[in-house]
Amino acid sequence: MRVAVIRKAxxxxxxxxxxxxxxxxxxxxxxxxxxxxxxxGHNYELEVKVVGEVDPxxxxxxxxxxxxxxxRYEVEQRxxxxxxxxxxxxxxxLNPTAENIAIVIWRILRAHLPERLDxxxxxxxxxxxxxxxxx
Amino acid sequence: MRVAVIRKAxxxxxxxxxxxxxxxxxxxxxxxxxxxxxxxGHNYELEVKVVGEVDPxxxxxxxxxxxxxxxRYEVEQRxxxxxxxxxxxxxxxLNPTAENIAIVIWRILRAHLPERLDxxxxxxxxxxxxxxxxx
Amino acid sequence: MRVAVIRKAxxxxxxxxxxxxxxxxxxxxxxxxxxxxxxxGHNYELEVKVVGEVDPxxxxxxxxxxxxxxxRYEVEQRxxxxxxxxxxxxxxxLNPTAENIAIVIWRILRAHLPERLDxxxxxxxxxxxxxxxxx
Amino acid sequence: MRVAVIRKAxxxxxxxxxxxxxxxxxxxxxxxxxxxxxxxGHNYELEVKVVGEVDPxxxxxxxxxxxxxxxRYEVEQRxxxxxxxxxxxxxxxLNPTAENIAIVIWRILRAHLPERLDxxxxxxxxxxxxxxxxx
Amino acid sequence: MRVAVIRKAxxxxxxxxxxxxxxxxxxxxxxxxxxxxxxxGHNYELEVKVVGEVDPxxxxxxxxxxxxxxxRYEVEQRxxxxxxxxxxxxxxxLNPTAENIAIVIWRILRAHLPERLDxxxxxxxxxxxxxxxxx
Amino acid sequence: MRVAVIRKAxxxxxxxxxxxxxxxxxxxxxxxxxxxxxxxGHNYELEVKVVGEVDPxxxxxxxxxxxxxxxRYEVEQRxxxxxxxxxxxxxxxLNPTAENIAIVIWRILRAHLPERLDxxxxxxxxxxxxxxxxx
Numbered sequence: 138m139r140v141a142v143i144r145k146a147x148x149x150x151x152x153x154x155x156x157x158x159x160x161x162x163x164x165x166x167x168x169x170x171x172x173x174x175x176x177x178g179h180n181y182e183l184e185v186k187v188v189g190e191v192d193p194x195x196x197x198x199x200x201x202x203x204x205x206x207x208x209r210y211e212v213e214q215r216x217x218x219x220x221x222x223x224x225x226x227x228x229x230x231l232n233p234t235a236e237n238i239a240i241v242i243w244r245i246l247r248a249h250l251p252e253r254l255d256x257x258x259x260x261x262x263x264x265x266x267x268x269x270x271x272x
Numbered sequence: 273m274r275v276a277v278i279r280k281a282x283x284x285x286x287x288x289x290x291x292x293x294x295x296x297x298x299x300x301x302x303x304x305x306x307x308x309x310x311x312x313g314h315n316y317e318l319e320v321k322v323v324g325e326v327d328p329x330x331x332x333x334x335x336x337x338x339x340x341x342x343x344r345y346e347v348e349q350r351x352x353x354x355x356x357x358x359x360x361x362x363x364x365x366l367n368p369t370a371e372n373i374a375i376v377i378w379r380i381l382r383a384h385l386p387e388r389l390d391x392x393x394x395x396x397x398x399x400x401x402x403x404x405x406x407x
Numbered sequence: 408m409r410v411a412v413i414r415k416a417x418x419x420x421x422x423x424x425x426x427x428x429x430x431x432x433x434x435x436x437x438x439x440x441x442x443x444x445x446x447x448g449h450n451y452e453l454e455v456k457v458v459g460e461v462d463p464x465x466x467x468x469x470x471x472x473x474x475x476x477x478x479r480y481e482v483e484q485r486x487x488x489x490x491x492x493x494x495x496x497x498x499x500x501l502n503p504t505a506e507n508i509a510i511v512i513w514r515i516l517r518a519h520l521p522e523r524l525d526x527x528x529x530x531x532x533x534x535x536x537x538x539x540x541x542x
Numbered sequence: 543m544r545v546a547v548i549r550k551a552x553x554x555x556x557x558x559x560x561x562x563x564x565x566x567x568x569x570x571x572x573x574x575x576x577x578x579x580x581x582x583g584h585n586y587e588l589e590v591k592v593v594g595e596v597d598p599x600x601x602x603x604x605x606x607x608x609x610x611x612x613x614r615y616e617v618e619q620r621x622x623x624x625x626x627x628x629x630x631x632x633x634x635x636l637n638p639t640a641e642n643i644a645i646v647i648w649r650i651l652r653a654h655l656p657e658r659l660d661x662x663x664x665x666x667x668x669x670x671x672x673x674x675x676x677x
Numbered sequence: 678m679r680v681a682v683i684r685k686a687x688x689x690x691x692x693x694x695x696x697x698x699x700x701x702x703x704x705x706x707x708x709x710x711x712x713x714x715x716x717x718g719h720n721y722e723l724e725v726k727v728v729g730e731v732d733p734x735x736x737x738x739x740x741x742x743x744x745x746x747x748x749r750y751e752v753e754q755r756x757x758x759x760x761x762x763x764x765x766x767x768x769x770x771l772n773p774t775a776e777n778i779a780i781v782i783w784r785i786l787r788a789h790l791p792e793r794l795d796x797x798x799x800x801x802x803x804x805x806x807x808x809x810x811x812x
Numbered sequence: 813m814r815v816a817v818i819r820k821a822x823x824x825x826x827x828x829x830x831x832x833x834x835x836x837x838x839x840x841x842x843x844x845x846x847x848x849x850x851x852x853g854h855n856y857e858l859e860v861k862v863v864g865e866v867d868p869x870x871x872x873x874x875x876x877x878x879x880x881x882x883x884r885y886e887v888e889q890r891x892x893x894x895x896x897x898x899x900x901x902x903x904x905x906l907n908p909t910a911e912n913i914a915i916v917i918w919r920i921l922r923a924h925l926p927e928r929l930d931x932x933x934x935x936x937x938x939x940x941x942x943x944x945x946x947x
Contacts, residue, residue, distance in 0.1 A: 687938070689852050689853060689854055689938060690852050690853055691826035691850065691851045691852050691853040691895070692853070710892065710893035711893060713893050713894060713895070713899065715826065715851075715894070715895035715898040715899050716826045716850075716851065716853070716895050717824050717825050717826050717853055717892075717893040717894060717895065718824060718825055718826040718827070718851070718852055718853005718854055718855075719824055719853055719854065719855050720853075720854050720855045720938050720939070757845065757852075758845035758846060758848050758852040759848060759850070759852060760826070760848070760850035760851050760852065763850040764848065764850050803822070803824060803855050804855070
């Protein structure tokens, strides 16, 4: 009787793809327009999937209000209306690709979830590009 | 050569989250606004996923028209434009959380599907909250 | 330089279409499944459109945060997770069709907007049915 | 026989809402999180609506491929993957609110369209906030 | 108290853009890939907007079930799963551009609507291209 | 650290479901309207999912621009604005059901992907019907 519960959230942020170990030409070659020095931005749409047994007393896997608040305080307040490279600890040295952002969000949320629950993160960078972690 | 075929459907229903074994205060604490005595409602969007081998003669896993009719008669006609707690046998004593509704729909459909086909149900309670069973 | 600014919001509610001046048969004939005595429900998606001149100092027609709060306190808190016929003053005697709900919301919001701004409301009852007021 | 033809496009950009004539406190008060010094960003979704008579020989209002290219070269290449305030001439001194961006795009496109065609622009800053010009 | 009521519908059809008065080269130049001799196809999404006074007895502009059936019998059954150029009377000699399809649908529906109601048609040829008639 | 990266694409095509080994009556019985001799069509929406390790230097699973180009040249240019049965080698004898189209696209793309990457294809024939391969 394991059920997956998915909650959507979103945050709007600027970012720049860049590897400081590379020179400018290599960065431009690999990251293209995403390497623009002043950054660009996205409406990130986030889906947080939590898998667990249904509690027979509540009929729910977990309290969805609690999950929504967890996402609000731990993800949205951290990243919303920020420049990820310049304004956040997480991406000061880590390249804020969609892959890395998803992994970072997974780790942040994982630390707050009871062990009985499995966690998956899907992150839309645009309506046409998105990532899932773990795959 | 196993392929998943997904068909979307929908039904509009009222429901109330409530555990009769608890007192009013406990119900309100756990279920919040969803415990409103007169109920509230949703446009439930349903995705039924059926997995099986592709029949080499038809090029299809199953007859999608047959599946659409099965969903219409067994799910939509049962739940559409109903108050789930008051108008349906399935939720007269079972709390109609999204988790429980998904499990109930899975069991209804499972009973009509050939054994060679696997079945998964995704149910959107709102565009922002949804569940999957089995996970 | 008049620009329209649109803000989306949503609320989940139960309702029943019913005219108490008619007998049961007439109600069933006109409103069909929507006349179900215990009600059914929807995820109402609301678009509030405000039209006005762009303020040259702010570059904005109005403060979108103010508008979002107005919608939250005057519309969402009033109707979200309610049975419109049983739990709200507005629809105790007024039939909660999508048309009437849109007109009621327009009147509520109109009373709070400065005269210099025009107001339009679009209300989705389902993703397939929606209304606009004024037309 | 006037028909409206609408073409969607998109660009991803960073921006910062800011009025240099105001002090920091006033900027923060009016623009809130959108005043973040390093900027934030959006997936801007653009709808370009062109209204005109249907040409009886082609059955079309205008060549949609020509319109798509016009949008690509005049709007997408100008704003996509840019920081609007720092990387574009248009918003070096003009506050890049959704209202102002829509007006700027309208002016750019208007200059390239034959007089017989009317032009309207809708710009989604997020899936929940959008503007239309002219209203 | 005029309200607009919008109903969505859809049909899947093949079509070919072609003007028999032109030679092959001219057709290819104007219509590009859409001139492919064997045709291509679309999931046409249709929005039918009807504007009128709200009936105080029903709270509705018109019976939405009646409108849904009108669209089903007059539009969907006529065009769904057809090759528009080869299988329908309407487009045997008329070029099935989105503009022309919208005008044809408007005329078909207009003939069945009471005079007190205004009618508007929006037709999505793809999620990125759509037309509105009248504009 | 395996992450899934998903890229959306689309193509518009006509097709006809038909098994030449069957007589007309059997084809009509099994494929219904989809057996219409002149074909019908769809806006196919494609999601290509690639799973692999995140490269620590780029922070990415693979170069998304490379993937987008691969899809453009190998899938879109092959199938877009075509009649699948009449204009493509792949479906001259293979019935172009959604299941078969997904399998064909998977094989085409698989041949171009490095072995370290897993590949999954989701194909929407309509917004209401879609398939996934492998399941």
